Amino acid sequence: MIRTALCEAFGIDYPIFAFTPSEHVAAEVSKAGGLGVLGCVRFNDADELDRTLTWMDENTDGKPYGVDVVMPMKVPTEGTSTDLSAYIPDEHTEWVDKALLSMGVPPLPEGEGREGVLGWLHSTARSHVDIALQHRPVLIANALGTPPKDVIDKAHEHGIKVAALAGAPKHAVSHVSNGVDIIVAQGYEAGGHTGEIASMVLQPDIVDAVGPDVPVLGAGGIGSGRQIAASLALGAQGVWTGSIWLGTSEYRNLNTHAGWESAFTRATSADTRRMRIYTGKPARLLKSKWTDAWEAEGSPVPLPMPLQNLLVSDAHNRINAAGDPDVVAMPVGQIVGRMNEVRPVAEVMADLIAEFEATVKRLDAIAEG
Amino acid sequence: MIRTALCEAFGIDYPIFAFTPSEHVAAEVSKAGGLGVLGCVRFNDADELDRTLTWMDENTDGKPYGVDVVMPMKVPTEGTSTDLSAYIPDEHTEWVDKALLSMGVPPLPEGEGREGVLGWLHSTARSHVDIALQHRPVLIANALGTPPKDVIDKAHEHGIKVAALAGAPKHAVSHVSNGVDIIVAQGYEAGGHTGEIASMVLQPDIVDAVGPDVPVLGAGGIGSGRQIAASLALGAQGVWTGSIWLGTSEYRNLNTHAGWESAFTRATSADTRRMRIYTGKPARLLKSKWTDAWEAEGSPVPLPMPLQNLLVSDAHNRINAAGDPDVVAMPVGQIVGRMNEVRPVAEVMADLIAEFEATVKRLDAIAEG
Numbered sequence: 011m012i013r014t015a016l017c018e019a020f021g022i023d024y025p026i027f028a029f030t031p032s033e034h035v036a037a038e039v040s041k042a043g044g045l046g047v048l049g050c051v052r053f054n055d056a057d058e059l060d061r062t063l064t065w066m067d068e069n070t071d072g073k074p075y076g077v078d079v080v081m082p083m084k085v086p087t088e089g090t091s092t093d094l095s096a097y098i099p100d101e102h103t104e105w106v107d108k109a110l111l112s113m114g115v116p117p118l119p120e121g122e123g124r125e126g127v128l129g130w131l132h133s134t135a136r137s138h139v140d141i142a143l144q145h146r147p148v149l150i151a152n153a154l155g156t157p158p159k160d161v162i163d164k165a166h167e168h169g170i171k172v173a174a175l176a177g178a179p180k181h182a183v184s185h186v187s188n189g190v191d192i193i194v195a196q197g198y199e200a201g202g203h204t205g206e207i208a209s210m211v212l213q214p215d216i217v218d219a220v221g222p223d224v225p226v227l228g229a230g231g232i233g234s235g236r237q238i239a240a241s242l243a244l245g246a247q248g249v250w251t252g253s254i255w256l257g258t259s260e261y262r263n264l265n266t267h268a269g270w271e272s273a274f275t276r277a278t279s280a281d282t283r284r285m286r287i288y289t290g291k292p293a294r295l296l297k298s299k300w301t302d303a304w305e306a307e308g309s310p311v312p313l314p315m316p317l318q319n320l321l322v323s324d325a326h327n328r329i330n331a332a333g334d335p336d337v338v339a340m341p342v343g344q345i346v347g348r349m350n351e352v353r354p355v356a357e358v359m360a361d362l363i364a365e366f367e368a369t370v371k372r373l374d375a376i377a378e379g
Numbered sequence: 380m381i382r383t384a385l386c387e388a389f390g391i392d393y394p395i396f397a398f399t400p401s402e403h404v405a406a407e408v409s410k411a412g413g414l415g416v417l418g419c420v421r422f423n424d425a426d427e428l429d430r431t432l433t434w435m436d437e438n439t440d441g442k443p444y445g446v447d448v449v450m451p452m453k454v455p456t457e458g459t460s461t462d463l464s465a466y467i468p469d470e471h472t473e474w475v476d477k478a479l480l481s482m483g484v485p486p487l488p489e490g491e492g493r494e495g496v497l498g499w500l501h502s503t504a505r506s507h508v509d510i511a512l513q514h515r516p517v518l519i520a521n522a523l524g525t526p527p528k529d530v531i532d533k534a535h536e537h538g539i540k541v542a543a544l545a546g547a548p549k550h551a552v553s554h555v556s557n558g559v560d561i562i563v564a565q566g567y568e569a570g571g572h573t574g575e576i577a578s579m580v581l582q583p584d585i586v587d588a589v590g591p592d593v594p595v596l597g598a599g600g601i602g603s604g605r606q607i608a609a610s611l612a613l614g615a616q617g618v619w620t621g622s623i624w625l626g627t628s629e630y631r632n633l634n635t636h637a638g639w640e641s642a643f644t645r646a647t648s649a650d651t652r653r654m655r656i657y658t659g660k661p662a663r664l665l666k667s668k669w670t671d672a673w674e675a676e677g678s679p680v681p682l683p684m685p686l687q688n689l690l691v692s693d694a695h696n697r698i699n700a701a702g703d704p705d706v707v708a709m710p711v712g713q714i715v716g717r718m719n720e721v722r723p724v725a726e727v728m729a730d731l732i733a734e735f736e737a738t739v740k741r742l743d744a745i746a747e748g
Contacts, residue, residue: 011746208577208578210579215716240579242742243742348580348583
């Protein structure tokens with residue numbers, strides 16, 4: 011058993027929160043007693059998100075689920091991808107194309123994959139929230155800073171809790187004073203956007219900074235029951251996991267990259283890089299020829315958010331279509347070293363829980379001498 | 380109680396290993412039931428180390444203690460500091476002097492503090508080992524790579540265990556195959572030399588890589604009982620601590636820096652930098668005007684080990700003599716955010732143990748639902 015106050019608050023069996031862009035993974039986590047949290051950033055089309063959340067409503071056996079949007083506190087330059095692409099220097103576009111060709115990644119067939127990922131835009135994230143409110147999420151998480159006050163208020167009116175990621179205690183305190191209910195303390199080892207303070211230090215620092223009334227989820231480096239026990243030992247009331255679900259059989263429905271499974275099963279915990287190349291802000295990615303190219307001499311300086319993601323989104327599509335395990339553009343945490351085989355979500359969940367229980371028994375023996 | 384197999388192996392009550400350059404801190408930790416480990420790198424004079432270890436023999440109530448030497452696997456260029464200084468470019472020396480003057484750090488009085496820290500030289504570290512063998516340490520730790528085979532053999536002949544730091548699983552495996560008994564898994568958040576993999580991921584990875592017969596000490600980010608519980612949850616059999624002891628009243632005997640206490644009590648976990656400026660290899664330091672200067676435009680590229688430490692050792696002496704809390708050159712981990720007051724070693728030890736026990740009780744309640 012893993013039971014904290016969050017279980018009752020959300021109607022879940024285990025305080026294991028699973029961030030994933032796959033509705034199939036999210037649904038399976040919720041059905042297995044955790045809380046699946048669907049990442050919305052990939053949905054450019056409002057109707058597609060609406061249909062996907064309807065699918066979630068119908069395929070989770072009535073279990074709760076959450077959604078994750080990306081809403082920067084500072085609203086970046088808005089516009090359609092066509093407008094914004096005017097701000098991308100030609101040299102950047104040319105360098106990306108040349109780099110891809112030198113890695114053997116061909117262009118896409120004419121007319122495919124030219125649209126950027128609009129989920130990084132503030133207006134798109136707002137429409138994600140509006141659509142989510144027409145469904146039954148129990149949690150709206152914001153992966154980037156404090157959500158705007160009116161979004162928090164609207165969520166609360168619908169009885170929905172709001173979570174926000176923090177990479178430093180001062181950000182956590184600011185989230186709470188703006189009305190955020192739950193802090194995701196995301197350490198340096200995490201995949202995707204992440205700060206400089208590592209989980210062992212960050213998690214108890216944030217727990218102490220926000221006080222006992224604000225639940226904290228430990229994030230960054232959580233992929234086993236031992237790590238859940240460590241995070242709860244540090245004072246978290248639950249864990250926020252992401253990378254490990256990229257290694258599940260249900261994730262295959264997204265079909266992101268044919269070479270992805272070979273790439274992550276062979277990777278060690280040393281094989282990630284924290285760089286600005288994915289979105290313009292520091293985010294941890296799997297090391298590959300793609301990250302190497304951006305580290306090589308003569309590579310351009312990444313553009314600010316949201317331009318960098320527009321610059322590379324076509325490249326991501328090309329890389330995914332090529333399916334070469336040596337050329338991968340995938341956010342993943344240092345936990346990737348522990349992802350050595352593809353397994354069903356239910357099996358991963360069962361292992362997390364069993365290892366947590368065994369770990370607490372082991373600690374008991376140490377404490378009893 | 381905190382009792383693992385290491386307690387019996389070393390004759391200690393708690394598997395809390397305390398690295399410290401202060402014999403006063405080391406002795407107090409050992410007397411409080413942990414294992415004080417004296418850092419030898421500061422001893423240029425063999426007789427001074429000999430006298431200090433005699434003091435340890437006589438002031439630890441017969442309790443065990445350890446020593447820590449710095450012995451790089453690849454022997455760097457040898458020589459006296461006078462020889463080696465020929466390899467230091469004048470531009471570097473001039474930049475350091477100019478930077479210090481601009482921060483208000485005056486030169487030392489004529490004839491003082493001109494000698495570099497020779498403990499970073501391989502030959503000096505070997506003489507440290509020879510002297511230690513004439514005393515009664517139970518552990519020789521090497522803070523930099525696998526110690527040479529003959530040093531390991533000599534230690535074993537004297538019944539002394541050998542520990543080595545590792546920042547990645549492959550280094551830990553290599554240490555063990557060379558005869559090292561205990562691995563110190565030192566995560567990204569640690570003070571001093573540290574790699575890229577953070578403790579939450581590194582510790583279980585190393586535990587799994589070396590197998591159940593090799594004890595692992597969790598290092599990096601350990602400064603509270605919650606963090607000890609987290610580290611043991613991850614599979615470590617004990618913890619290796621360093622930074623927290625810089626904040627003890629016994630450390631004042633070293634009188635390293637009059638402004639140091641003001642500097643660390645106000646620092647948060649965000650106020651460290653991992654840079655090559657201390658020794659030539661990446662090491663985490665307290666952020667200060669000194670680290671800022673090395674990050675500013677126009678600053679030189681740090682020299683390779685052991686030249687960088689020779690370059691800056693005079694600067695360190697000047698900084699320590701000046702005692703300005705804004706200008707500090709001190710290795711410290713991200714745990715510095717938790718060091719908010721100066722306390723006696725015995726009190727810190729008692730708190731670590733009590734918080735560990737309370738944490739295990741809290742985890743029990745979570746596991747029992």
